[in-house]
Every structure is written in structure tokens, then in C-alpha cells.
Amino acid sequence: MSAPLDARLARFNASLAFDIRLAREDLRGSRAWAGALARACVLQADECHALQRGLDEIEAEFEQGSFATQPSDEDIHTAVERRLTERLGPLAGKLHTGRSRNDQVATDFRLWIMAHTEKLTSAALDLQQALLHSALADLHTPMPGYTHLRRAQPITWGHWALSHFWPLVRDLRRLDEARQTASVLPLGSGALAGTGFAIDRLALARELGFDDVSANSLDAVSDRDFAVVFLFACALLGVHLSRLSEQLLLFSTEEFGFVVLDDSFTTGSSLMPHKRNPDGLELARGKAGRLVGHLAGLLMTLKALPSAYDKDLQEDKEPVFDAFDTLEPALPVLTGLIGTLHLQRGRMRSAISPETLTVDLADWLAAQGVPFRQAHELVGRAVRLAETRGVALDRMAADDWRSISPLLGEEAGGHFDVPAALERRSAVGGTSTRALEAQAASARDWLAAHGRIMSG
Amino acid sequence: MSAPLDARLARFNASLAFDIRLAREDLRGSRAWAGALARACVLQADECHALQRGLDEIEAEFEQGSFATQPSDEDIHTAVERRLTERLGPLAGKLHTGRSRNDQVATDFRLWIMAHTEKLTSAALDLQQALLHSALADLHTPMPGYTHLRRAQPITWGHWALSHFWPLVRDLRRLDEARQTASVLPLGSGALAGTGFAIDRLALARELGFDDVSANSLDAVSDRDFAVVFLFACALLGVHLSRLSEQLLLFSTEEFGFVVLDDSFTTGSSLMPHKRNPDGLELARGKAGRLVGHLAGLLMTLKALPSAYDKDLQEDKEPVFDAFDTLEPALPVLTGLIGTLHLQRGRMRSAISPETLTVDLADWLAAQGVPFRQAHELVGRAVRLAETRGVALDRMAADDWRSISPLLGEEAGGHFDVPAALERRSAVGGTSTRALEAQAASARDWLAAHGRIMSG
């Protein structure tokens, strides 16, 4: 006689604590499977109806919160089957005909990911709307642009805000790719070798909303690419949020002072009465680590796994659930924070030091025929001369300018003109009025194509 | 006066040792940029031609291996500009008008990735061909399929080989996604704020083979999604190769004995004269770690980076180059190894123990109306009874079978029929003759759609 399962192993093995989140998908998959068995003449019509009604009632229990798990329930699949047996007796035992937990769990999990990429998509679209809204309100408000965290050239708030819109466009494409990757039905693959009954898998796929069916039963039960692809989309989205957050953190310091976070988006200190802390931004920044950790962890778990199903694959769910639980609140927090941001337009403007216009002067020299490399050098010399003189670059004396180049003189200071500099950058993606308006229009069109109509 | 750069920092900063691999792309981008400057009337036609000729000559130096770098060359861009200046004098200084290393390097790197995803694609298609070829040769050759590394149900070699074909289909989609992600032109974004000259960026994109132009100049110079997406495609491909390798490693042990690696794909031992080691498989398995490490590393580098360009981004290239250098030989090694594999069909067949057909017996009982759960239990009891009796399951006495269920008896042993079991699994992705032929045809069609015509 077989020895009872070691209690420590039983606990180690149990997954109900987390895979209970698949309850809805498990019930949905089982209802469809009952139908498929009936169509394959494995179940009679009344058996099928009884099973489906039983599953409906269990779903109602879940929705009312009255479903009671038992210590012996190893996972959501056995919990549901146990409950079905309590309700229907031996008939419940017919539901598992021709299927295995291996194809069942892969089906449930794919359905979950398909549904939840859509939730993240929606939250990311909200954030894009907030960014575009902020961009439109200050499309031409000047501020310094940075490279190497040093003031580089003038840009505008609208330009900056939109620079965080486009990464989200890429993220949304990846989320859609994740959804598509998940949208391949494994059900009907049995434990590994296929099902022994005449299941119409294409009909099953249609019914459950899958785009396609798996082509190989071994691959169907051992493939977790869809989970990895989902984690990757989340990880890179998380990195984008960390970059956005970092910049808002900097811009909202006393030292930069470009923006002030609304009080509703800062928290107090347990010790320091004056502190208003940007916890939301810091968490959104820090959580990128967790998302990448989950991605690396699952890839490592998959390394060198022989097919078909191995129990290691049970490790796929928690990182996916946690990635969703991380982004699902992070996105609306940033959306709300951006929607309530207070711009300090004067601080932004006054941070555009004249040095940030040196490229424009060098460009002007280049347009006069001075090779750019030489123009670059001449202007560099001017920067150092102004430093030596202890004057702002745009206030340097005409003679000093002339000592740099005969092309320069009285009017040199006139080149330090922020609006003109912004206007000069008129190629696609630049800072000119027209370029910015075109960029904003593209962003608006993109949103519209995803069902988000922005007024104004 | 400005102090000279600290020698330690100069070395730390220098990237020529690795970005010299972008030489071809840098020259190509510069030629196109010269043309764009001419079209924007920044360069005169003869200046443009002289620059382009100069760049051609430098390319010839690279191809002949006669290009000599200098210790002062910080990176490939300055090396090329230095050489161009040696050849053309001050005119060379006009080439950098309106452009920055920030948009230049992003352009070069994207071009490199676009070209090299195609190389990996081709190598992965070769591997798919080898797998399909092997599958076709033994489409119906039976072997045991495994779950939990235990014999589970009979499958065929063709089925097994094709189970590694489909993951590569997904990999190829991701490589294509990587190529598309890279195929967005950043050139014309300047350092961060756009170019001050009237560059037709769409024409430039067409000329360089990009699908699109970047929509925002800040995003254009700070975005490294394309590199991350490439690394991700490589990492997951690497994990797939590790799984394929692991299985071939197992199958080629003395203990499994399903395949023998060709002598040309094994190596000797420095100590043990009899050893034939499967180094290629082990390296292909182990290198998945390196690929995932690169992915995690670059994602970490990107975390919380403020825009636009920060020098941290220089860390993008080495992992990408190394990922390519890892897969570029790994794929053909596996292709060659699979193409020369010696199948031990007898060992495979004899490893299909009768226990692997228990599902078929349970399915038969289910078809007689026994609820599957009960059928599963009855067959489990039979397995244990055979163990107690010390006989093979398919040789158990009729009375013993009857003690299990009145439905069983003399003919019970007849259920242990491997060909019948294979044939029963006729749904899409299963092991029946027709299902396998359809699967192989799909694989062949897929390859044909990618320009690979398989004969036979």
C-alpha cells in the first residue's frame, strides 16, 4: 500500500494559497471542457448540463466569498473538483476525462494573463492621457533640458512630458504581444501526449477567446514563454516608470523646484514635522527591481528544464501575480500625481542659463561657413573667457567676442534667445511650435486609436 | 584653462575597444547624414561628395584591416572623424553639423541590431530545418514521453523533435519584434532637443532602411528599449536552447541511450581515455545564464536614469555584442549536432514500459461509462497489484484484472498496445499518424514562408 504523503512535502507542494486567483478561469475552462466532451460524445447532454450548472454554482460561491477551501485541497483544480464532487457525486469524476492538470493549469493561467494584460493596458492608457494632458497645458513652456544631469539645451515642458508618452506606446505594444503570446490554447494536450478523445480544439479555442491552438502537445504543457513575455513587458514598463519617477523626484526637490507635488501625493515624516515626502515616486522607482527580479527568477527556473511538464513550472504564477499587483497600483498613483502636479514656470524659465544656447551660436557660425568642429571650439573658448571675465555669457563685451572670431561682436549677445532656439529645432521630434503641435497630435491620434478621445 | 582629462578617467571612459564593431554602421550613417546636410543646403554638393568619398575610403581601410586606431581615439565616432580630418582637413569638421554623438551612436547601434537580428534569424531557421529534418525521418518512431522526468506516455521521435521547433517559431517572432523595435531612426535628434537644421528625417530613415523616425528627440537619445528587447529575445532563445540541450544530454547518457552523439560533436578528456564528452550541449545549456545576466544587468543600468542622454547608456553595447557572440555559434553547433545524431530506435522502443499505457486503459474504462476519476483509481490499483505480483502490468492474470473490475479480464492485456495508443491521440497536436503529419506540414509551411523550402 502506498504510504501517505509526507506532511512537510504536502505543504511545500500546495499551491492553493496563490493559485486560488485562477478560480474564475478554472471554472470557465472546465465549463468549456464539459461542452467539448459532450460534443465528442464522451458526456451526454444532461451530464454536461449538470456539470456546467454545478460549476456555475461554485462560481457563485466564489463571488459571494462563501467558497470554503479544505486543508486537503492541493490546488485550485482539486479544490474545485472536490466541491463539484460534494455537489454532484460520481458525475463530477467524469469532468476530468481526457484532460490533465498539465493542460488545465496552462489554460487557466493563459486566460488570466490575457485578462490582466488588458487591465494594465487600460491603466497605462490613463497614464498616457495624464501625460498628454499635462503636455498640452504647457506645450511651449520653456525649461532646461538635461544630459548627464547637466543643463544642456532649452526644451519645453510639453516636450519633456511627451518624452514619457512614447515609451509607454512601446510598453503597450509589448503588453499586446504578451496577450497574443498567451492566446494559444493548450487544452486538449493531456498530460503531454495529447488527449485520447475526439476533442474539437479549434472550437474550444474560439469559445474561450483564444486566437489559436497549440501545435504540439509536449510544447503545450511545458511552454511558459507567455508568462516570461508578460513579466518582460512588466519589467520594462517598470523601468520606464522608474525613469519618469526619478525625474519628477529631481524636479520636485527644493534645489530644482520645477514642480511641486500636490499635498495629496506626499506623506509626512514620523520625526520631522516639516517633511513632505514623495513616497509614491520612490516606490514607483524602487519597484522596478522587484519586476526585473521576477523576470530573471522565472527565466532561471526554466533553464535546462526537460519537457514536458515538470513541477518546477509551478513557480510561474507568483511572480506573474506579483508583477501585476505591483503595476496595477503604481500606474494610477503616477497618473494621479501627474494630474495634480503644480508647475513652477518661473523656476523652470530661470534655470535656462545662457550657456544652454551655445549650440545655437555654434550652429550660426556653421551656417556662416565655419566648419562645425571649429565653431564648437570657438564657442567653447568664449565660454571660458566669460568665466574668466566673471560675466554671464550673454553679457560679454563685444571686444571679447571679437577676440574669439571676427564674425562675432556687438550682436553676439543676441544669439542667446530662448524662443528662437526652440523655434529653430523644427525637424520631426524637435521643439519648434509646429513640431511640438505635430507631436501632440500624433499622441492624441494614438490614444484615439486605442479608444481614448482627448478633448481640446 | 581647462585641465587635461585624468588618464585613469580617459581609460575608464574609452569605448573604442568594443564600439569599433559599429564602424560599418557609423560610416553608413555618416554618409547618409552628409547627404541630408546637402539636401538641407548646409553642405554644398561637392563638399558632400568629398565627405562621402572620404568615408568610403575609410570603410575600405576597415575592410582591408588597415585602419589604425590612435590612443587618443575615445570611441569609434571620434576615430572616424579623426581619420576623416587627416584625409580631408577642415572640411571633415563640417560633417558633425547639427548632429551629436547622442543621436549618432543610437543610430549606429540600431543599425547594428537590425542587421544582426537577421543573422540570428537565419541561424535559428537552420536549426529549425535540422529539427524538422530529424522529425520527418522518424516521425512515427516510438519513444517514451516524460513528465517529472518519469516515463509518462508513448510519443514519437518526430513529436519530440517538433516540440523544439515551435519554441523557435516564437523566438523568431521576438527577434523580428526586436528588429522592428530597433527600426526607428533617432538621427536628427541632436544631443537631446532636436537638430537646428532643416533635415528631412523621413528621407534619411528611408535611405538607411528604418521603418520610422523617432517622435520625440529626448526619447530618441535616451531610449534603449531596442537593446533590451534584443537581449530579451536572445535570453529566451537561450533558455530554449538550454532545454533542448538538457534533453539531448539526458537522451545521450549511457543510462537513457536513446541517441548517440556523432564523434565529431564530442570531445575527449584530458585524463580519462574512454570519455566522449558532450561539451557543445553543456555550453549551450550553460550559456543561458550569461544571456539572462546581460538582460538583468542592462535593465538595472537603465533603472531610474534621468533623461536625456546619460553616460551610463554606454553600458548598452557589450551585453548586446556578447549576446550575439553567444548565440551566433551556439545555434549552428546545435544544428550540426542534431543533423548528425544517431538514433537508437531499439533503446527508445524498449523504454516504453507497459505502465505508460495506463491512461489508455483508464480512458477505455471511461468510455464504458466509468467516471474517469474512478477509472483512474481502478487502474492505479491494478498497477500496485502487478507490483505485488511481481509481473509486468500487461502480463497480469485475468483473475487479477477481474478483481479490479468486472469490465476487465482476459483481454485486459490487449489494451497495452503502443501503436494504438499513439493513434488514439488524434486531436490537433497529438500523436496519431494524421496529427503528426499535419504538424509536420505546418512546420514545413512555416519554414517555406520564411524562405526555407524543405524537400521531401
Place this chain on the structure above:
Amino acid sequence: MSAPLDARLARFNASLAFDIRLAREDLRGSRAWAGALARACVLQADECHALQRGLDEIEAEFEQGSFATQPSDEDIHTAVERRLTERLGPLAGKLHTGRSRNDQVATDFRLWIMAHTEKLTSAALDLQQALLHSALADLHTPMPGYTHLRRAQPITWGHWALSHFWPLVRDLRRLDEARQTASVLPLGSGALAGTGFAIDRLALARELGFDDVSANSLDAVSDRDFAVVFLFACALLGVHLSRLSEQLLLFSTEEFGFVVLDDSFTTGSSLMPHKRNPDGLELARGKAGRLVGHLAGLLMTLKALPSAYDKDLQEDKEPVFDAFDTLEPALPVLTGLIGTLHLQRGRMRSAISPETLTVDLADWLAAQGVPFRQAHELVGRAVRLAETRGVALDRMAADDWRSISPLLGEEAGGHFDVPAALERRSAVGGTSTRALEAQAASARDWLAAHGRIMSG
């Protein structure tokens, strides 16, 4: 007036769901802090006693499971303070004098890690005992040793089992290192700049069981090395468990057949009645990914964090808790599994093919003065000749041996002697009777030094 905290941010920010695990440590730290405030004359003796009594009562609530959290409790620290205020009124407000959540949470978390490294240490010692026990029972039972997953040379089961004992010795050193790294008191560092009261931090450290006090208040609140070091110790321990599990998985396949897992350590299949699946080994193998993911994730979160405290640091707890929760059951599962393993000594012995003794023959030739490289080549030639002849190497004809070398002949077959081969390897760490006994004695001594006395 300050706006109320945005509800989404409040939820995003809340940590009570996980940091409630620090309740015991928080209460312990607070009791000690009250004492330190009293010694610094900030509290009067009766105030101190009242606070400590209040904290004791709250601890009792936690232990009885009657502590009720409130929706407004942001974290364990505010939950405890809220409850203390309910019990004691304004006096509770004196407890936070001179301290901040920043030094408080770091103290609690370090205490938690100190306590929980000891739990893991104990569980790892149990596993070592099981390995040593198994090794002692079959110290000299021969089996093939593998390199490249190919039979290489004979070893013994005891040798193999002990090869997994020593990695755990290193893990235990790292766990101790983790405990020591944690054992530095941050309390008394305030939010970042130190406490404004005359706290005797050394006395506080002694009372709480810390080895040392932090040297710099900024470092004290921003340092999370102790959490990273703990995660690292867990990750490498997890990798060792994955290697041990992988080998047991292989050895317990039908194909190797060296061991049979006890029924109490295998699970059934939902579909296949005959399957006995080694889920415990697979989970122990797969969970290494999760552990490494946590390590990589936290390191990423820490990247480029400015000091002193940033909210990103709140991300430190969940990976640490989960790492503990992963290993805490994994270790006893493996301990139990090894303790109940059934060795198949005949299968092991018969898998020692004569080829695994070729080194011994080459060594013998070397001892006769043949340079080893040449000896290696000669024996390699013999292996191929036996293959050609279709005979086992130890059965090859004397003439064939002579054709290889005049030193060989009739007696060549006599070199294929497993016990002699084992005995020849007598240097430290080898397979001779004496070397194995010495190794086992070292292992026993090591355990004894850690309070584990092995009988026998």
C-alpha cells in the same frame, strides 16, 4: 490646510500586510527604547514601566491572535503606536521621542534576520545530518561517478553524499556572516542625523543582542547590506539544493535506477495512474530561480539610491521574507526525502562499466615509466579496439592488448578492479577506505562543533 492623502497612494504605500511579521521585533525594540529613554532621563521610571507594560500587553494580543489592525494603520510601527495610545493615552506619544521610523524599522528588520538565520541554520544542519547518516550507511558502496553526465570513474555512495555535505558547510558560514552583518544596531540614529538625546547606544545594543552599534547615522538608516547578504546566502544555498535535487532526480529515474524515493515523498498524477512524481525535488530545484530573482531585484532597487532613507528601501522586506519562506520548508523536505531513500545497490554497481577504470590502467602504465600523455593515448586506442572487436574492455584478448603495448597482455584485464581503483585514491578527499573514513570523521566533527552529535 494639508490635503488628505490620495487613497490610491495610501494603499500603494501601506506595508502592514507584510511588515506585520516584524511585530515581535518592533515590540522588543520599543521596550528597549523606553528603557534607554529612561536611562537618558527623558522618561521617568514610572512612565517607562507603564510603556513597557503596555507593550507587553500588546505582545500578548499578538500571541493570542487578538490584535486587530485598523485600515488607517500604515505599517506595523504605526499600528503598535496606535494601539499603545488607545491603552495609555498621551503617554504613548512619549515613546517616539528621539527616534524615527527610519532607525526603528532598520532595527526591527535586523533583529528579524538575526533570529531567522538561526532557524535556517538549524534546518541546514538537519540536512547535513541526513546526508552524513546516509553516507555512513553506505560509505563504501560503489557507484559510478559522472563528469559531463557520462560515467567517468568509480566512486562510492558515501563519497557522493558527502560531496553535498561540504557545500552546506560553506552555506552555514555565509548564513553566519549574514547574521553578523545584521548584528549592528542602528537604533539611536534618528531619521538620519543621530538622536538629540543622550542615549547610551552600546547599552541598547547589548540589551537587544547586537554585537555592535552603527558608526554613522546616515549609513545606519540607508544601509541594507544585511538584507542583501542574507538573500545572497539564501540564493547560493538554493543553488546547492537545486544541484542536489537534480542529481537525486536523475538517480531516481527508471533509466538510472540508483535510488527509489519513498512513496511518502512522491505524488500522484491527475491523469496517469502509474506515475509517482518527485515533486519535492523539482520544487527544490526550481525555487533557486526565485531566490536569485529576489537577490537581483533588491540589488537593483538599491542601485543609485541617494542616502539617507528613501522609501524605495521599503522594498527590502518581501524578498527577505519570501526567501526564508522558501528555504524553511525546502530544507526539511530534502532532509526527509534523503532519510527515507531506498538505495538500489545492485543497479549502482552494475553501472560501473569497465571503461570507468581506464585511468587506472593509464596510471599503471605511467608508473611503469610511460609518460602519462602516451599512456592516455594507448589506453584510448585500446578502448576503440575493444569497440571494434565488440567485446567489453576487460574481456579483450591478450593479443589485442599486446598490440597496444608490450607492457600489456594476459593480465591486462586484471587492472579492471573496482575495489582496487577505489583504494588507489588515498589522498585527502579521495575514495580509499581510509580517506573516506577520515572525510566522514571530519564531517562528524564539524557537526559536533555545531552541537549535533551523531551516534555511530
Place this chain on the structure above:
Amino acid sequence: MSAPLDARLARFNASLAFDIRLAREDLRGSRAWAGALARACVLQADECHALQRGLDEIEAEFEQGSFATQPSDEDIHTAVERRLTERLGPLAGKLHTGRSRNDQVATDFRLWIMAHTEKLTSAALDLQQALLHSALADLHTPMPGYTHLRRAQPITWGHWALSHFWPLVRDLRRLDEARQTASVLPLGSGALAGTGFAIDRLALARELGFDDVSANSLDAVSDRDFAVVFLFACALLGVHLSRLSEQLLLFSTEEFGFVVLDDSFTTGSSLMPHKRNPDGLELARGKAGRLVGHLAGLLMTLKALPSAYDKDLQEDKEPVFDAFDTLEPALPVLTGLIGTLHLQRGRMRSAISPETLTVDLADWLAAQGVPFRQAHELVGRAVRLAETRGVALDRMAADDWRSISPLLGEEAGGHFDVPAALERRSAVGGTSTRALEAQAASARDWLAAHGRIMSG
């Protein structure tokens, strides 16, 4: 006859391109091995001398750069043996007696890590000296301390600089731990089962500078903990450097303006003539990703590897070499950068806004018997009142203060005293004159104990 090795596999397998860095260690190990063979009477004294002389001559070739590799050299071990054979003929073939590449490479690699942890240790001590030097020069120079990147409380430059000294103390302990972990001799373990000759392994260990010998020959050849531990020490050190760099990046922005990097530690821009970019800091920050990537990658490669030696282990070297090559220049760049930093003491001082002293006022109220929680609330109210009044907190009218609490009034402004606030924090690790001097003295002592005597 054995087929020749496939050319693709030969290239894939070859490691000479990187393991040539082990040449010195390989030669050293081989010399010692020759001696051990002689002591074991396997070699005669003159043979041993000839071999050792041959190895010396090869070392001279390496040092003169005249060692020529051959296409057929698979790795450094075969390259050296090939060269030795060219020099000594068949005698060279005796050197490999009783040893395998498995124990040989592990020995070489451990020797390399032992030597190179010492190099990193020395470079990290240099950085600590630069930090202490900077701290001592401005031990009491006030500046704002930050939490959540918001001004929190006054600290001093010395305090800040030392907050980066102590993490390096922990790093140095981990580097020492890495050295110790490596310092266990595997040589004499053969391929896996031990050596068949009477080698005195303890003597060999002493000669080569190892602290101990491996206890189990299987573990000896499959253990790569020492490489992982080295990578971990590097990764966490890298994270510390990223945090230091990030803060210096922030402090050196135009917006913070606390420090100015010396011109010798900034680089120019290809486009913007005025830019002085902190590339060194950015690279030091960004390279943390690469280091963590290597750690995660190697851990993944090790996952589930069966013992003893598997070729996957060849993947251990490149990440270790690259980690060293990353930190070896990063440390001196930061040392040089800190040693040449220009402090802007006025900017630091003026950034200490009165709000950063609110804790001191709350502490004073607490000392008057107001429970701290209430004091915290009162001061918070004062902060908001000053905001409403539009005055600096320390300039608020006495009546306004009285409206907050009867304890406050005329003298309330007097609490906003930076030197007094610094002085109040006198516990270990705080900002008082005595606490800072004690901290600096501890740091000096620590360095002295590591052979670095700081003057002053």
C-alpha cells in the same frame, strides 16, 4: 576511427581567448605539481627539475610577450602543455600524471581570484583614504542631510563623506571572505574521484599559499562558490559605488551646487561647447548593472548542474574577469575624483533652511514634558502657519508662536541654530564635534589596521 572535432564546435568550445589570463597561475600550479609528483616518487628529481625549468622558460615567454598561441590550443592548459612538449619532448607528457584539467583549472582560477581580491582590496582602501581625507578637511562643515531627496536635518560634510567609508569596510570584509573562500586547494582531486598517486596535498597547499585543502574530490571539481562569492562582493561594492556616484552627481548639478568636479574629471560634449560632463560618475553608477548581471548569470548557470565537472562551468571565468576589469578602474577614478573635488561651502550652508531644524524644536518641547507626538504636531502646525504668513520659520512673530503653544514665544526663533543642532546629536554616530571626531578616529584606526597610516 574517431571523427575530427566539428570546426564550429571547436571554436565554440575554445576558451584560450579568455583563460590565457590564467597563464601565470597555470604555470605556478604546474611547477608545484611537478614537485609533488617528485615527492610522491612519480617523477625523478632530474625530471622534475627539467619540467620546472621548462615551465620557468615558458613563463619568461609570457612575460616578454613572446609566447605564441596556436590555433589548435583549446585552452591555456593545452597551450602550455603543447609548448612544454615542443621544448622537452615526451618528458612533458609526464606532468599531467595523476591530475586532470578539472582540478587544474579550479586551482588556477582560485589562485587568480586570491591574487585579484587583493588588488581590489588595495584600490578600495585608496578610496577609503580619499573619503577620510575629504572628511577630515571638512569634518564640521555644515550641509543639509536628505531623506527622500528632501532636505531633512543639518549634517556635516565630514559626516556625509564618512557615511560612504563604512559601506566600504563591509565590502572589504566581503572581499576577504571571497579570498578565504577561494583559498582551498582542489589540486589532487583528479577528474572527480581523487588522484591515484600518493600526493601530499597539504604540502602542495602550503606551497601554493592555500589555507586549506578540499575535503571531497567531487565537490572540489564542481564547486564554484568561490567565483560566485567573488562576484557577489564585486556586485555589492558596485552598488555602493553607484550610490556614492549618484550623490556626487546630484551635489555637482547646477541646482545643488555643493561641489564642483575638477576639470580633469569631467569631459566635453561633441555638440555643446559649454558642457562639462561627469562621465566618470555616470559610468561608476551604471556599471553596477553589469556586475549584478554577472552574479545572476553565473548563479543561473550553476542551477541544477549535476556534479562533478560539467562543461557549463567554463562559463565561470568571463564574468569574474569582467567584474575585476570593471572595478579595477572604477575605484581609482572615484578616488581621484574625490581627491580633487571643490567644495562650495557657502552653497551647502545656505541650503540648510530653517525647516530642517524643526526636530530640534520638537525635541525641546518634548524635553519640557510635551509628549513627542504632540510636540511633532505643534511644530507641524507652526510650519504651516509660517507658510501662510509667508515668512521664514525662524522669523515668525512671537504671537504666532504663542498661538501654537504657550511654551513658545519671543525666543522661539532662537531654536533655529545650526551649530547647536549639530552639537545636540552626541550619541555614537551623530553629528556633535565629539561624535564626529570619534567616528573619524575609528575610521583612521581601521585604515591603520589595514596598513594605511593617515597623517594629521
